[in-house]
Amino acid sequence: MSAAQGGNARARSKRPTMVDVAREAGVALRTVSRVVNNDPTVGPEYVARIKAAIKALNFRPDERARQLRTGVSDTIGAAVRRIAEVNPALAAIERAAREGGLTLLASSTDFDEQREHDILISMCRQRLDGIIVEPIGESHSYLEPELAAGLPLVAMDRPLSGVSVDTVMSDNAAGIGMAFHHLRRHGHRRIAYIGDDERVFSGRERAAAFRACLLAHGEPVGDLVHPGEITAERVGAALDAVLHGPDPATALVTGNMDTTLAVLRRLGPEATRLPIVGFDDVPLADLLRPALTVVAQDTARIGATAVELLRARIAEPARPVKTVVVPVSMTIRGSGELRS
Structure with a gap:
């Protein structure tokens, strides 16, 4: 340690302890401890004296010691x-x-x-x-x-x-059902899904729920459900498959916010013509034209x-x-x- 460092260390005032508070208040150390720990059995006169001493000394309890003591x-x-x-x-x-x-x-x-x-x-x-x-x-x-x-x-x-x-x-399954049936009510029969990797629990639940919706309406599953890693390349390939195949989808459900954003970036201006319902709300979704319809989680x-x-x-x-x-x-x- 340099001389300057040593001088600074010596000049630094020592933090007051409960012993100092007890001396200032003229009470036993045990009584200070009880007040610091909010013991309701300490008399009001002692509480007032100890709190005055705490304020005068700018005492702060040692939180680490309390944690060790109480767990x-x-x-x-x-x-x-x-x-x-x-x-x-x-x-x-x-x-x-x-x-x-x-x-x-x-x-x-x-x-x-x-x-x-x-x-x-x-x-x-x-x-x-x-x-x-x-x-x-x-x-x-x-x-x-x-x-x-x-x-x-x-x-x-x-x-x-x-x-x-x-x-x-x-409620992942209910949310996917809401999105699917909302699009069905607006005349869509070829509805596709792009979502998260099924190794992720929510991605797996939402993809399974979408497959169940398709099966319940007698729709094919294989070419309409596209879960996977959320990258621009993978989402782009999924969009190409569902929108440019021999029997293209007319509407899309996206499985989470990140997928929705990747889809919107990939589609660009074309997104305004594709009916989309996203799972999760998206920042500034109401500024899009048309604004984005979503299944909103109560975060x-x-x-x-x-x-x-x-x-x-x-x-x-x-x-x-x-x-x-x-x-x-x-x-x-x-x-x-x-x-x-």
């Missing part, structure tokens, strides 16, 4: 797929956590399975009170020891694979429910595992109402 941090974690962009579910989690007196520590997995693993393990090591996760990986069995040790964990949007935890997600309710489930699990660790399915709704704006 409670009042902090929960959220590992979500993205936070760089608008994330209504994360905003709802943060709001519900704050209302419950909890601090939220959030991190983005960026749709990367290894990053998700590293983030979740790091959160487990920090001994948070609980974690909410939007799962990406194909297996989460590595979390089993943490669950066995009592870690409260809630899955949001899709279940965790390999472990049994509380889950909140949208605010999903986020709030995730926090409710987590708090319930913290309060009652042995309660039965619960899955909450949140209803979806149709937002009609024009694109899904174009006639064939």
